[in-house]
Amino acid sequence: MDNRPIGVFDSGIGGLSGVRELKRELNNESIVYFGDTARTPYGDKSPETIRQYTCQITDFLASKGVKMLVIACNTITALCLDVLRERYPDIPVVGIIAPTAKYMAQRENKHNIGVIATKATINSGLYTKLLIESGVKTEVFAKATPILVPIIEGGFAEGVVAETITKHYLDEMVNKNKIGSLILGCTHYPFVEQAIRTNYPELEIINPATVLSKEVKKLLIENDMAAEDTNTPEYLFCASDLSPTFKDIVSRINPDGRYTLECQSVENY
Numbered sequence: 001m002d003n004r005p006i007g008v009f010d011s012g013i014g015g016l017s018g019v020r021e022l023k024r025e026l027n028n029e030s031i032v033y034f035g036d037t038a039r040t041p042y043g044d045k046s047p048e049t050i051r052q053y054t055c056q057i058t059d060f061l062a063s064k065g066v067k068m069l070v071i072a073c074n075t076i077t078a079l080c081l082d083v084l085r086e087r088y089p090d091i092p093v094v095g096i097i098a099p100t101a102k103y104m105a106q107r108e109n110k111h112n113i114g115v116i117a118t119k120a121t122i123n124s125g126l127y128t129k130l131l132i133e134s135g136v137k138t139e140v141f142a143k144a145t146p147i148l149v150p151i152i153e154g155g156f157a158e159g160v161v162a163e164t165i166t167k168h169y170l171d172e173m174v175n176k177n178k179i180g181s182l183i184l185g186c187t188h189y190p191f192v193e194q195a196i197r198t199n200y201p202e203l204e205i206i207n208p209a210t211v212l213s214k215e216v217k218k219l220l221i222e223n224d225m226a227a228e229d230t231n232t233p234e235y236l237f238c239a240s241d242l243s244p245t246f247k248d249i250v251s252r253i254n255p256d257g258r259y260t261l262e263c264q265s266v267e268n269y
């Protein structure tokens with residue numbers, strides 16, 4: 001049994017969709033979250049910069065004594081998973097892409113699969129590679145949708161702006177490529193799920209954060225690292241900029257108000 005917190009991180013608010021799922025799956029685990037809201041988006045940056053920023057974040061989380069590092073960010077998973085596993089040999093590091101690919105391969109997929117994600121994630125080719133390697137037989141169509149993160153961080157995840165932009169990105173995939181399932185390959189995108197559903201009510205939407213939370217639970221149990229049932233969890237939400245959107249989403253996923261907010265720069269880590 002291990003009551004130390006889990007470290008969860010992302011380039012900004014996206015990983016909060018991961019925290020929402022983790023809290024549903026594991027209600028006695030403490031969490032320290034870091035969102036790099038001052039430097040988001042990462043998806044348009046070079047691999048070197050993404051790696052540099054990520055190591056600053058994870059050194060900060062390691063200094064908080066986390067028992068596990070959960071990468072609630074597809075872009076960071078695509079570019080930094082190996083670097084992080086090497087950097088912290090004593091802390092399990094969990095990425096979001098491989099468990100999602102495995103999950104998709106275990107189901108019967110009747111239609112083609114679409115993946116939308118940041119430029120960096122799509123350019124890495126990792127989703128398509130792992131979906132095929134895991135045994136997915138249907139066709140996979142992957143597309144970079146870079147405008148979504150800025151509109152979500154800017155507080156426009158709901159309504160006509162999000163509906164228009166998601167339609168612009170998805171029409172070809174749905175109508176020409178005939179996808180039946182869409183993987184939201186960026187943890188920011190669950191916040192525009194409703195906007196996507198408005199235009200494509202038939203489309204099955206896959207949220208990798210749900211798969212990730214189940215993977216974290218499995219690993220905690222397998223490694224005898226889960227918190228005691230009697231543990232009272234603590235939630236610390238750190239961001240490099242405590243933006244209004246960050247504060248708003250944190251308060252929505254913690255309706256009981258039992259959490260601490262901290263403005264934290266990680267540049268010196």
Ligand code: DGL
Binds near residue numbers: 076187
């Ligand atoms: N939320 C992130 C992801 O899952 C990255 C968004 C960004 O900073 O571009 O890929």
